[in-house]
Ligand SMILES: [Zn+2]
């Protein structure tokens with residue numbers, strides 16, 4: 001188990017457990033420093049911060065921003081920014097509105113295919129979370145149109161499937177600049193999920209100002225870790241690590257802190273955050 005985990009989701013976006021639960025689980029697993037990185041929202045941070053303070057853990061302000069690079073979906077992790085910055089909060093709201101519009105489009109396509117679900121029901125399922133495809137999938141399961149969330153993605157919602165609708169585009173370059181403007185750093189999340197020639201994409205993102213590479217990710221084995229360590233070294237990127245915890249269910253899922261992130265590398269990453277970030281710990285502004 002690692003002492004740091006810098007990629008975690010809660011019910012503030014598409015995770016299955018509340019921020020308090022996530023922090024308590026992290027503590028139980030021996031994690032000392034963590035970042036809650038919900039999709040396009042920091043709404044889980046105050047609750048997570050209260051739990052972290054109670055348990056003596058260090059919480060880094062975090063977020064995961066979805067951006068588009070041509071056909072690729074590039075996820076960027078922001079750390080150590082000022083979570084109260086107005087421009088950031090307005091931007092997150094804009095991203096979430098985009099998701100809602102997207103859900104409306106998906107629902108209308110599904111209707112054309114004879115599957116009648118209501119946008120309102122999808123929003124109810126999402127609750128406080130940032131609404132997205134997983135919530136549409138659950139509405140489809142609920143109505144019995146598909147047997148499982150996985151089947152909903154495989155048949156209808158996944159990339160290239162009939163009800164695959166793109167969000168309004170956000171360039172990684174703009175997202176990086178915005179996090180920087182508010183005192184944070186940007187780490188390229190799960191690079192291999194970018195697909196294709198991901199090494200080239202990582203180079204491009206670095207040229208645009210990305211500061212780090214998610215090197216110790218979830219199920220990565222020694223070969224991938226070594227390749228990412230070398231790439232980060234070559235490009236001068238900081239090395240982060242995280243479980244991308246949403247809940248356990250898929251074979252590749254890992255528990256909070258169950259990642260190949262050596263203690264000395266965690267400490268190195270924390271020093272990097274301290275050197276570079278305006279808010280290296282939630283509630284501690286510099
Ligand atoms: Zn992601």
Ligand SMILES: [Zn+2]
Pocket residue numbers: 007009064244
């Ligand atoms: Zn994630």
